[in-house]
Amino acid sequence: ETTFLLRCFRKNCCKNSTCGCFQCFTREFSGQTGSVHPVLSPSLGVYRMQMGQLTLEVSSGDITKETCDVIIxxxxxxxxxxxxxxxxxxxNAGPTVLLECAQIVKSPGYMPCSMIMTSGGQLPSSNIIHIIGQNDAAKIKEMVQGVLKLCEENKFRSVAFPALGTGLCWEQHWDDMKGSILKRVPLTAGSQEYNDVLADVTKNGLSLNIIQIERIQNTTLWQSYQLLKKQMEVKNNHTNNxxxxxxxxxxxxxxxINSKxxxxxYAGMHGAMYGNGSYFAVDPAYSAGGYAKPDNKGHKRMYQARVLVGDYTQGRSGIIAPPDKSGNAADQFDSVTDRPNNPSMFIVFHDIQAYPEYLITFT
Known part of the structure; x- marks a missing residue:
């Protein structure tokens, strides 16, 4: 599979005998030193930069053909x-690598972690470092630093990264869609993902009898949501959206909701006190109380959603879109709320402005 690759090659050990070259790079990567050389392009589509004793090279290629010591x-x-x-x-690595991954995860005393290392199997590289995919820039930076530290500990001299955090079709931790657009994935009780959702639901003391938590995987909705998120970051000049x-x-x-x-x-049936949009609560107890209607078995349902609230202002009855900023019709607020200084709910007016990430069924 062709993708953009970042290769890191270290030369001989640096002059500081107590410090390896990947460690030197990590400091430079963190902005602590400044021996960065200009970017060169020795051949078409290849870009190279020297950082201390490390060479960084970016190009497109097939990561399964890489001959680096380790690939990510x-x-x-x-x-x-x-x-x-x-x-x-x-x-391309063959079944032994997948078996190694399973053995590590299922081994006694295994603690969930952000990365593991296996052999390269049938690949030209000798090792593979498997990481949990991230889309957040700060988390990607932290992950890269962790990878470089592991490379240093294992005395690797070269590593190849695929382009991280650039995909729009689905999250890295999603299950295989197998050609479908929509998939509901029940989470395993006690898994890290399950516990993360549960912790946010119960953080204010809410007690629920959880029947099931499902991850909603909808590639069309996710792609549209991510595109709007990037556009909002540019428009608002910040990422706190x-x-x-x-x-x-x-x-x-x-x-x-899962499909559209x-x-x-059909999602904005909770009244229109602050506008004719879709309503989302800050406190899950609010949603779980009056708005999660029980079915004939007594089961109730509530979504934990990602919502692009962006820049918001006070809502009011009857509005069908957020007000303009300072009277500028070309620059509207992104959402409205009940109390701008201490919101308990947000109202959005675009269908792709919220993503139904987890469906929680409870009594």
Whole structure:
């Protein structure tokens, strides 16, 4: 599979005998030193830069053909992602690598971690470092630093990264879509992902009898949401645009929300005190209480959603879009709220402005 690659090559050890070259690079990567040379392009599509004793090279290519000491596989929390570049790596490495991953994860005393290392299997590289994929820039930087530290500890002299955090079709930790657009994935109780969702739901003392937590994988909705997120970051000149919020609903709306998102015609049935949009609560207790309608079994449903609230202002009854900023019709607020200084709810007016990430079924 062709992708953009970042290769790091270290030369002979640096003059400081107590410090390895990947460690030197990590300091420069963190902005602590400044021996950075201009970017050169020795051949078409190849860009090279010297940083101390390290050479950085960016080009397009097939990471499964790399001859570096180690390549990086951006995977999921179980390190068995069978999609995209990860699938290409695992397919070419052969079954022994996937077996190694499974043995590590299932080994006694294993603690969930952000990366593991296996052999390269049938690949030209001698080792593979499998990481949990990230899209957040700060987390990617932290992950790269962790990889370089592991490379230094193992005395590797070269490492190849695929382009990290650039995919729009799905999250790195998603299960294989197998050609479908929508997939509901039940989370394993006690897994890190399950516990993360549960911790946010119960952080204010809410007690629920959880029946199931499902991850909603919808490639069309996710791609649209991510594109809007990037556009909002450019428009607002900051990245503090997204919040994890909650939306309670009835069983009849679930299939529509999973497939089409929070369309205001069926997701905004909670009144219109602050505008005719889709409503999301800061406190899950609010959504779980009056708006998560029980079915004939007594089961209630609530979404933990990613919502692009962006720059927001006071809402009011009857509005169908956020107000303009300072009277400028070309520059609107992104959402409205009940209390701008201490919001308890947010209202959005675009269907792709919220993504139904987790469906929580409870009593």
């Amino acid at each position: 596989n951006s995977s999921n929390q179980n390190f068995n992602l069978q999609a995209g570049v990860s699938k290409a790596i695992l397919d 997204e919040k994890l919020l909650y939306h309670g609903t009835g069983a009849k709306s679930i299939d529509l 998102g929070f369309n205001r015609s």
